[in-house]
Amino acid sequence: MQDEQKDEKNWTWAYIGVVVALVLLIVSFYLFTKHFS
Amino acid sequence: MSLIDWIVLIVTLLSVIGYGLYKSKSEKTLDGYFKGGSSMSWLLILLSIMGTQASAITFLSAPGQAYTDGMRFVQYYFGLPLAMVVLCITFIPIYHRLKVFTAYEYLEQRFDLKTRSLASILFLVQRALSTGISIYAPSIILASLMGWNIYYTNLVMGGFLIIYTVAGGTKAVTYTQMQQLIIVFVGMFLAGYLVVNMLPSNVSFGDALHVAGKMGKLNVIETKIDVTDGEWWKDKYNIWSGLIGGFFLALSYFGTDQSQVGRYLTAKSMKESRTSLLMNGLVKVPMQFLILLVGSMVFVFYMFYSSPIFFNQKEVDKVLKSEYRHEFQGLQAKYDSLNTIRSTDARLLSQAIDKDDQESIKQVQSNLQLVEIESKEVRAEALAVMKKADATADTNDTNYIFLYFVVENLPKGLIGLLIAMIFLAAWGSIAAALNSLASTTMIDFYQRLWVKDKSELHYYKASRWVTFGWGLFAIATAMFASKLGSLIEAVNVLGSLFYGTILGIFLVAFYLKRVGSTAVFWGAIITEILVIVIYIADVISFLWLNVIGCLLVLIIAWIIQLFVGQKNSPRITPILPNDTK
Numbered sequence: 001m002q003d004e005q006k007d008e009k010n011w012t013w014a015y016i017g018v019v020v021a022l023v024l025l026i027v028s029f030y031l032f033t034k035h036f037s
Numbered sequence: 038m039s040l041i042d043w044i045v046l047i048v049t050l051l052s053v054i055g056y057g058l059y060k061s062k063s064e065k066t067l068d069g070y071f072k073g074g075s076s077m078s079w080l081l082i083l084l085s086i087m088g089t090q091a092s093a094i095t096f097l098s099a100p101g102q103a104y105t106d107g108m109r110f111v112q113y114y115f116g117l118p119l120a121m122v123v124l125c126i127t128f129i130p131i132y133h134r135l136k137v138f139t140a141y142e143y144l145e146q147r148f149d150l151k152t153r154s155l156a157s158i159l160f161l162v163q164r165a166l167s168t169g170i171s172i173y174a175p176s177i178i179l180a181s182l183m184g185w186n187i188y189y190t191n192l193v194m195g196g197f198l199i200i201y202t203v204a205g206g207t208k209a210v211t212y213t214q215m216q217q218l219i220i221v222f223v224g225m226f227l228a229g230y231l232v233v234n235m236l237p238s239n240v241s242f243g244d245a246l247h248v249a250g251k252m253g254k255l256n257v258i259e260t261k262i263d264v265t266d267g268e269w270w271k272d273k274y275n276i277w278s279g280l281i282g283g284f285f286l287a288l289s290y291f292g293t294d295q296s297q298v299g300r301y302l303t304a305k306s307m308k309e310s311r312t313s314l315l316m317n318g319l320v321k322v323p324m325q326f327l328i329l330l331v332g333s334m335v336f337v338f339y340m341f342y343s344s345p346i347f348f349n350q351k352e353v354d355k356v357l358k359s360e361y362r363h364e365f366q367g368l369q370a371k372y373d374s375l376n377t378i379r380s381t382d383a384r385l386l387s388q389a390i391d392k393d394d395q396e397s398i399k400q401v402q403s404n405l406q407l408v409e410i411e412s413k414e415v416r417a418e419a420l421a422v423m424k425k426a427d428a429t430a431d432t433n434d435t436n437y438i439f440l441y442f443v444v445e446n447l448p449k450g451l452i453g454l455l456i457a458m459i460f461l462a463a464w465g466s467i468a469a470a471l472n473s474l475a476s477t478t479m480i481d482f483y484q485r486l487w488v489k490d491k492s493e494l495h496y497y498k499a500s501r502w503v504t505f506g507w508g509l510f511a512i513a514t515a516m517f518a519s520k521l522g523s524l525i526e527a528v529n530v531l532g533s534l535f536y537g538t539i540l541g542i543f544l545v546a547f548y549l550k551r552v553g554s555t556a557v558f559w560g561a562i563i564t565e566i567l568v569i570v571i572y573i574a575d576v577i578s579f580l581w582l583n584v585i586g587c588l589l590v591l592i593i594a595w596i597i598q599l600f601v602g603q604k605n606s607p608r609i610t611p612i613l614p615n616d617t618k
Contacts, residue, residue: 011311015122018318022118025322026276029111029257036250 038183038444038452045453049220050460053213054197060212061205066493067484070206070500071138071476077303081211082313085300086291087321088214088465093175093194096221096328096462100439103332104339107256109274111329113580114322116284120291121318125311127547128292133307138480140298140543147546148554150485155561156539157481160295161474163535165507168470169514175463176515178436179456181351182444191515198464199508202471203501207303210468217461224458228439229331231447232338240387245337247390248383251402252340252409254333257326273578282580285587286533289540294532295473296466335442340383340405346372346419348437352430359426368419375412382408471511475504530579534572537586538565544587545594552598560594 038046063069077085102110128140137143141160145153172195179194180187201209233242240248249255259275291297291314304310346369347353356365382405389397420432443455479500484491488499538561545557568586571577577585 011125014311014315015125018118018122018315021319022115022322026115026258029326030260033250033255033257036246036255037253 038456039449041450042453042456045450046457046460049454049457050193050197053216053220053461053464054200056216057198057201057209057213058204061201061209063206063208065497067138067479067496067500069208070497071299071472071479073206073208073211073303075303076305077211077309079304079309079312079316081215082301082304082309083316083320084215084218085211085303085469086297086313086317087324088218088462089296089300089469090290090321090466091218091221091462092171092466093459093463094171094436096225096459097175097178097436097439099325099328100332100335101435101437103254103329104336104438105435106274107254108326108329108333109256109259111257111322111326112259112274112276112279113283114287114325115276115279116281117287117321118318119280119284120287121314123288124292124314128543129301129307129310129314131547132298132302133310138302139295139477140293141295141477141481144542144546148557152542152554152558152561153481154486155558156293156542157477159535159539159565160293161477163531164294164296164470164474165510166514167531168467168474168507168511169518171463171467171470172511172515173518174436175459178440179459181349182437182440183456188516191512194460194463195467195508195512195515198468199471199505202468202508203504206500206504207299207472207476210472211300211303213468214465217465220454221458221462224455225328225331227451228443228447228455229327229334231451232331232334232442235446236338237341237384237387239391240337240341240384244387244390245334248340248386249333249337251386251390251398252336252405254336267576270577270581273580278578278580282578282584285540285583286536286580289536289583289587290532293539293543294536295477296469299473299476300469332439335439337383338442338446341380343373343376343380345441346416347423348434348441349431350441352423352427352432352434355430356423356426361422361426365419365422365426368415368422372412372415372419375408375415379405379408379412467511471504471507474507475500478503478507530572530582533579533582534568535565535586537568537583537588538590540583541587541590541594545591549591549595549598552594553601556598556601557590557594559597560590563593564589 064074068074099110131143132140135143135146139157141153141157144156172191176187176190176194179185180190198213201213233245236245246255261275262277264270301310301313304313345353353365356362382401386398386401386405389401423430423432440455440459444452447455479496483499483503484496488495541564542557542561545552545560564586567589568582571585572579572582
């Protein structure tokens with residue numbers, strides 16, 4: 001049961017990581033567009 | 038095409054077929070044939086998911102899109118990572134717990150047989166038609182540029198992959214997709230490297246980026262929002278349609294389209310499925326960005342070197358044989374002289390950028406923009422002449438730009454590899470489509486309704502015949518597609534006509550616990566009719582149809598349930614995403 005909970009917690013962090021990566025990507029694309037325009 | 042290109046092309050294609058056959062040994066059961074014995078690692082599944090989504094048109098169209106419209110197309114994928122997270126939380130646990138073969142099996146457990154069959158039929162219709170188009174669309178481009186016969190090209194594009202797809206089922210499809218994707222990435226990398234390398238010696242990659250940016254080709258993000266403007270809703274690629282419309286599209290495509298669900302159901306565990314989807318969410322957007330960047334660099338290449346007035350040479354040849362040839366040649370000469378001015382200005386811009394001379398940059402940039410406007414006007418006149426010469430002429434050459442560049446500029450051997458890349462990209466997605474059409478036909482209809490209680494060997498053999506049958510159907514559709522003309526574009530958006538409805542059915546299943554089978558069935562039917570009406574009215578970009586379709590199913594099913602009442606509530610205790618056992 002504890003292992004299961006720990007596993008789910010790890011997955012939650014993985015999901016947060018994907019969302020944060022997307023935000024960073026969009027921000028860097030925005031800066032890229034601004035820099036080269 | 039030179040002999041060496043032919044050798045590279047044939048050897049590459051044969052090696053993939055050979056590898057597919059080598060990997061085609063699987064257990065002679067439905068589980069072995071459609072789920073590869075549930076033994077795949079996340080990396081294999083990731084490559085398979087990517088190989089299924091990226092068709093030949095992805096690699097032909099995306100660089101052309103960047104050439105004509107800049108890089109804003111990448112926003113189309115912004116909703117994908119978010120959809121991957123939702124899939125991992127909701128869809129994956131259910132599919133794994135129930136050990137389903139197809140996504141639609143779950144719907145019978147949650148609702149009833151007719152809802153399962155409705156979703157399966159919607160999938161079969163759209164996937165069967167779009168598979169035929171996935172064969173025809175790259176074939177017509179290759180046939181036009183290389184002077185090949187369209188029917189033979191269709192046969193190679195859609196025929197050879199049937200050999201290993203029938204022989205080895207999902208396992209052969211997955212392993213060949215890995216090999217295909219590696220070749221595709223190598224090809225795209227080499228093309229990207231060479232296009233930058235072929236720029237004038239004093240133009241660096243950094244200069245090329247600045248030139249592309251000054252010409253508006255690095256417009257990755259478009260944040261403009263104006264919900265009162267009808268044109269804004271029709272705009273396909275901005276951050277809002279990408280995040281919201283793209284999210285619903287990706288959720289539906291990866292969560293309910295059997296061609297994708299069938300990929301991650303082959304995982305040896307739920308952990309492997311989840312990892313593959315999350316990794317897909319991480320790599321898909323950067324990958325698409327790089328493919329578009331190649332297109333932007335092709336644009337910069339044609340700033341320095343002369344570009345044709347129209348990239349589809351077959352259409353040009355037709356007008357040159359017509360009575361309008363003098364008019365067209367006059368426009369061609371005008372376009373060529375603009376090319377010369379453009380090339381000189383591009384060199385001046387590059388020098389000004391090197392010196393960081395802001396005043397000169399602004400001056401040359403404005404000159405170049407004027408040349409661009411004039412070039413576009415001359416091109417528009419040339420297209421009008423083409424239409425006068427032949428009313429059925431295809432005046433959209435976006436998909437021809439990248440391959441034209443490859444054939445005209447890349448060294449011998451590499452042309453063969455890049456053409457092989459187009460075939461292999463097509464094979465990867467078509468093979469997965471045939472495999473999923475077969476699994477849905479077998480599991481949701483043949484075994485469930487038509488021929489029950491037969492041996493595993495019987496179903497295995499029938500699965501191979503069904504896969505073969507779908508392969509023939511796809512090729513026949515491709516052969517017939519040449520007579521469809523402009524309808525092809527409508528078939529391209531076919532997915533968005535059905536995806537919203539199918540996703541809506543699944544979301545009702547997951548989240549509206551009180552809604553039963555009758556309500557969701559009629560909710561889906563009414564929604565489908567409304568979505569088709571909205572599409573025909575042409576008031577909104579097709580990406581939004583996914584959102585509208587999904588929300589309409591949720592609302593209409595909920596309203597119908599209020600009238601139907603408790604007697605049609607779920608027959609059994611529904612299995613929902615947050616159930617732990």
